[in-house]
Amino acid sequence: MATAHWTESGTPRSARWHSESATPPPARVVVADDRTKADTACRLAREGTALLWRGDFHNGRHLLQAMGRRLDRVPPGPGDSPAETFHLHRRARGHRARLLSGLLVLLEDDHCLRLRRAPDVRLACAEAYGPPREPTLVPLRELLGVIGAHEWRRKGVPVPALGARVHPHYGVFSPVRGEYVDLVARAPLPAPAGPRTGPRTAFDLGTGTGVLAAVLARRGVGRVVATDISTRAMACARDNVRGLGLAGQVEVTGPALFPDGRADLIVCNPPWIPARPTSALEQGVYDQDGAMLRDFLGGLAGHLRPGGEGWLVLSDLAEHLGLRTRRDLRAAIAAAGLRVAGRLDTRPRHPRARDAADPLHAARSAEVTSLWRLTAG
Structure with missing residues (x-):
């Protein structure tokens, strides 16, 4: 002390x-x-x-x-x-x-x-x-x-995809940028092998407030396991899951990236900027050397059920800033034994993307957020 x-x-x-x-x-x-x-x-x-x-x-x-x-x-x-x-x-x-x-x-x-x-x-x-x-x-x-x-x-953040509010805790990244939530809400759910018509189990890695886990549960996924390495985030996600009436579908666990077992759908929205965070509060934005992204890609194939998909939700802001290239990302996907089954893109709606006085305006104004649909093999 x-x-x-x-x-x-x-x-x-x-x-x-x-x-x-x-x-x-x-x-x-x-x-x-x-x-x-x-x-x-x-x-x-x-x-x-x-x-x-x-x-x-x-x-x-x-x-x-x-x-x-x-x-x-x-x-x-x-x-x-x-x-x-x-x-x-x-x-x-x-x-x-x-x-x-x-x-x-x-x-x-x-x-x-x-x-x-x-x-x-x-x-x-x-x-x-x-x-x-x-x-x-x-x-x-x-x-x-x-x-x-x-x-x-106390007031919560409205999430149109849920028709409800989530309540971020101190030190937990707030879903104020709703475009990444909307991507998860509208992406086509995978059709796993067998007679099932949709995912039975999904993992939400790095859940934060639990917003993406809640979206998956509301979309009909029977069981969602949400993980985080932050005890603040786990407490926050549990509170939100209970408040949304989804405690019977969503389990929050950790501290870890992947839970035990396999899933039909695995979603990860890692920090978008490969730079060193200077505090716990920055860990939702900065990921030193892209460690979480690398660990997600490296572990994905071993945790997917046959016919399952991994959804990587990632902004290309780092590419416009010269901190990572699209070739680097695609090479990392291929090196992990994964292939791209599809991609959904969206443009940011936050005010900073239109702020010409921002020193990083050129990169922010060109930013695209994508949901990469990845499959094993």
Whole structure:
């Protein structure tokens, strides 16, 4: 357990340190309040000094926003290639996040935030961090994410393919990009060997919120086994399966990629970008060296029943960024002893695909998300 230390009113203090990005506790912490200026806060953050906020909660949010505006004044320049532009952009965003994470707040031993005009964050923190144990220092930026995640969880995300909402937990990728869900909802189900007319068993690998497992169950698959390596995701998927009334059809298990046995249909929507995640929260987007994609392809043939299919749901954004080629993907499919039985494509509908100010706009505007229908042999 990491501990952060500081001095306040002449008295040495310490508290447990928590960071979702696994950054070490700050070596130096000073107290900041409503008198602290954004320029001063940015200078201290650049020097490696963290600020423990003791002022008004909303003023702390305003200070964080003002720091962000100052850090955004010099955007990263374009690289000589799409891949270099991506890496420069990501490096700049990571540097920005580290500096902004230097503005801290103290959660008391009951997860209470004792600041003027502070909201009651106890339930949101218990959902994200577990039961309270002791006073804990966390970045204000992270706490705002915890509060936002609580609202997502409370309100839910509408999924038209289900005619219902799913409720993402903190740290679990939310199905706000509905095009990949729609692909799974409309792809033709395989017709396995034998007298059955449709899949009897399906696996949903890396289930996250459980949304794809729920879609398969609603499409009539009798038994769906959903897996994930994240305990947060497994808890989230179980909650959603129960809430949708599908607990009798969907089993959530893990931590693992493949469950035991074979299935008529195996679905996997791996992280789309082959780059190293810098926190647990990024693992739904970034997959270092394409490890999950490689493991899915490598294990698929050995887990399919005769006549079964594997559905790989994957964006080609990495191809437009120069991080992977279509030839690489097809070679990996062939090397795993698989063949492509068909493919369904769709265009993204999210606003960033139309944001010309985004440094990665050229790649995002050309992106296509595909459902690759794969069979053994």
